[in-house]
Amino acid sequence: MHGNAQESLPLPIPRVLQAPPTVADAGSIVAEHGVAAVPLTATLAIADLRLYDQELATLFPFSAAYYPEDSIRALVRTRAQEWLTRLTTTPGANLTGRHCISFAEVASRAEQDTMARRVFDTCLAALPQGRTGAVARSMVLAAAVAQFTASRYDSVRLVRTLPMAEAFATQLAALPASGYGTRSDSTDVLYRQVDAMRGVMRAAHAVHASSNLLRSAGQILPFIGRLGPGERSDAIVYQFPYPEVATAMLELPHGRATLDSLHARLSALLDGDLSALQGAMAALARIGQSAPPILAHAWLNTSDSLYAERPRTHAFDDGAVRVLFFDGLGSEALPALERIQRRFPTGVQVLLITKTYGAIGQDIATPAEEVSWLAKYYKDYRHLTMPIAIWAGTKIAGEYGSHRPAPSPVDTAYLLHWMPSKCVLVDGHGIVREYCMLRTRTQEVQLTHRVEALVNGLHSAPARPSHQ
Numbered sequence: 001m002h003g004n005a006q007e008s009l010p011l012p013i014p015r016v017l018q019a020p021p022t023v024a025d026a027g028s029i030v031a032e033h034g035v036a037a038v039p040l041t042a043t044l045a046i047a048d049l050r051l052y053d054q055e056l057a058t059l060f061p062f063s064a065a066y067y068p069e070d071s072i073r074a075l076v077r078t079r080a081q082e083w084l085t086r087l088t089t090t091p092g093a094n095l096t097g098r099h100c101i102s103f104a105e106v107a108s109r110a111e112q113d114t115m116a117r118r119v120f121d122t123c124l125a126a127l128p129q130g131r132t133g134a135v136a137r138s139m140v141l142a143a144a145v146a147q148f149t150a151s152r153y154d155s156v157r158l159v160r161t162l163p164m165a166e167a168f169a170t171q172l173a174a175l176p177a178s179g180y181g182t183r184s185d186s187t188d189v190l191y192r193q194v195d196a197m198r199g200v201m202r203a204a205h206a207v208h209a210s211s212n213l214l215r216s217a218g219q220i221l222p223f224i225g226r227l228g229p230g231e232r233s234d235a236i237v238y239q240f241p242y243p244e245v246a247t248a249m250l251e252l253p254h255g256r257a258t259l260d261s262l263h264a265r266l267s268a269l270l271d272g273d274l275s276a277l278q279g280a281m282a283a284l285a286r287i288g289q290s291a292p293p294i295l296a297h298a299w300l301n302t303s304d305s306l307y308a309e310r311p312r313t314h315a316f317d318d319g320a321v322r323v324l325f326f327d328g329l330g331s332e333a334l335p336a337l338e339r340i341q342r343r344f345p346t347g348v349q350v351l352l353i354t355k356t357y358g359a360i361g362q363d364i365a366t367p368a369e370e371v372s373w374l375a376k377y378y379k380d381y382r383h384l385t386m387p388i389a390i391w392a393g394t395k396i397a398g399e400y401g402s403h404r405p406a407p408s409p410v411d412t413a414y415l416l417h418w419m420p421s422k423c424v425l426v427d428g429h430g431i432v433r434e435y436c437m438l439r440t441r442t443q444e445v446q447l448t449h450r451v452e453a454l455v456n457g458l459h460s461a462p463a464r465p466s467h468q
Contacts, residue, residue, distance in 0.1 A: 292413035296389035317430030367392035
């Protein structure tokens with residue numbers, strides 16, 4: 001570093017989480033030594049709103065027992081509305097070029113979706129047609145799709161914004177496949193097309209819009225086929241939502257044949273090698289089938305809580321939608337499970353499925369002793385009220401003189417070697433409907449959407465697909 005400390009620019013003052021600056025103050029601090037203030041732009045507004053998101057996430061993390069979802073949504077909406085007012089009433093605020101995309105995001109965060117759509121349309125109208133403006137158009141269109149399929153939206157809002165996203169995704173898909181100035185431009189457009197259709201598929205899946213999901217799945221595969229061989233594999237494994245698409249297919253009257261057709265197309269894209277999808281395909285074997293019974297030696301928070309040497313099972317086919325979560329003591333998802341249970345006090349049962357490990361800390365323990373300790377831990381320390389199924393297998397001899405509890409047959413029945421730390425959704429008819437992740441706040445919101453859709457669709461459940 002050249003010069004002394006007196007000549008260096010001052011560092012910004014760190015924010016205090018409990019008291020972030022007001023919208024009127026944000027960006028208005030003038031640095032010392034004559035450095036100009038930060039210009040007022042929509043990009044500045046988005047930077048502030050994203051930092052505000054991080055502050056709220058720090059105050060109320062995914063692992064927190066309490067997450068005031070409605071209050072947080074109202075806080076973000078209010079701050080975004082304040083930014084929207086400031087941007088539209090301040091002379092000279094820069095709302096051109098890339099700032100238009102940021103301005104549309106501010107409007108969307110203020111839950112002014114119609115305004116956001118108009119901003120994107122205005123931005124697109126200012127760009128040249130044909131290949132000349134295709135790269136810039138692809139960037140705006142991809143941003144619009146991402147904005148209207150955001151995972152932070154609840155299911156009611158996604159239903160409203162999904163048609164907007166599909167309209168912009170259709171425009172993006174229609175852009176020419178070649179003829180750009182550089183190979184990088186062509187690749188950027190292609191990846192934006194793939195990402196946009198993936199976003200539409202995930203939003204459609206979140207609200208169980210199966211026809212939209214399958215239509216987008218048919219559209220995305222030709223674009224994936226234009227990628228190089230190695231890129232195709234990555235796109236299918238990481239960008240093509242295979243479990244969601246396959247789940248929707250299995251709900252169709254001839255779902256198995258439709259899924260076989262998808263496998264053939266994916267196999268052709270992967271040069272006949274479907275091993276990358278082996279785990280997801282294995283789990284899908286359970287979808288549409290009766291949920292395997294859960295065997296447990298104790299069912300905490302039920303009338304069957306006491307440990308018994310012989311495991312017992314509880315029936316699923318009783319009209320309740322179930323969220324089965326397989327994990328152990330330290331899972332950060334436990335508060336999220338409690339939040340989901342509170343959100344659906346009737347018609348839904350969240351069930352934690354765990355097991356003993358043969359010891360309490362460093363002390364070797366019998367199954368009965370460990371179950372007794374776990375009961376106290378979950379009740380007094382974690383304050384869980386949901387039912388908890390504990391497998392406490394008899395200890396069996398292992399290598400080097402060790403003795404470990406016998407593994408639970410449930411692990412094999414639910415293919416947990418392929419799907420660790422997963423939720424399994426079971427509908428009110430006792431049928432496995434889906435495998436879902438639950439490791440982040442976003443995934444909690446998505447899982448809530450799916451549970452809500454199952455609850456609302458109980459009386460019109462699709463026919464059980466054939467797995468002959």
